[in-house]
Amino acid sequence: MDPKQLSEELRKGQNPHMTRRRWIIGLSMLGGSMGQAVTLYQTGIVNHLPDPPGQKLFDADRVDASNYAYNKFNSPDGPIMVANYAITAWLAAAGGLDRARRNPLLPIAMGIKLVLDGVTNVELAREEWSENKAFCEYCQVATVCSIASIVLAVPELVTAVGTLLGRRDQDTEAQGNTR
Secondary structure (H helix, E strand, O other): OOHHHHHHHHHHOOOHHHHHHHHHHHHHHHHHHHHHHHHHHHOOOOOOOOOOOOOOOEOHHHHHOOHHHHOEOOEOHHHHHHHHHHHHHHHHHOOOOOHHHHOOHHHHHHHHHHHHHHHHHHHHHHHHHHHHOOEOHHHHHHHHHHHHHHHHHHHHHHHHHHHHOOOOOHHHHHHOOOO
């Protein structure tokens, strides 16, 4: 796709898939910002991550300083969260307004990535609790972002799979158009 056309479609294009993609991008940015906060703590740039008052379920300092948080790739997990959500945002931003029909592999790749993220986040939450008997609220906000993104991605994913299988999608049928 021509870069000028891509720019116009991403910035100004309007359709339900693009609206949901923008939400996924925003949720990915929120998830990434949670990873940034955790990274600042895990690398000693800040000395404390505040928790919601009056609760015992969350203890970000304990969770994010635990063995659990440093046992992957000889690294703290915060920067990995940031990179992971950046990849998700990139997949959501890639392609133009009608990518589910023009390049269906992009929404399918995004959908697979989102499902993997959701499953991984739920498993990481289980491990977080198992080791620490507490959650990092920043990580759990990111988990909610991932799960919401899965739900948002489903309609475009269905259209993309239908395109690959040679089926007309519901939008086309509703308009009375054929391929």
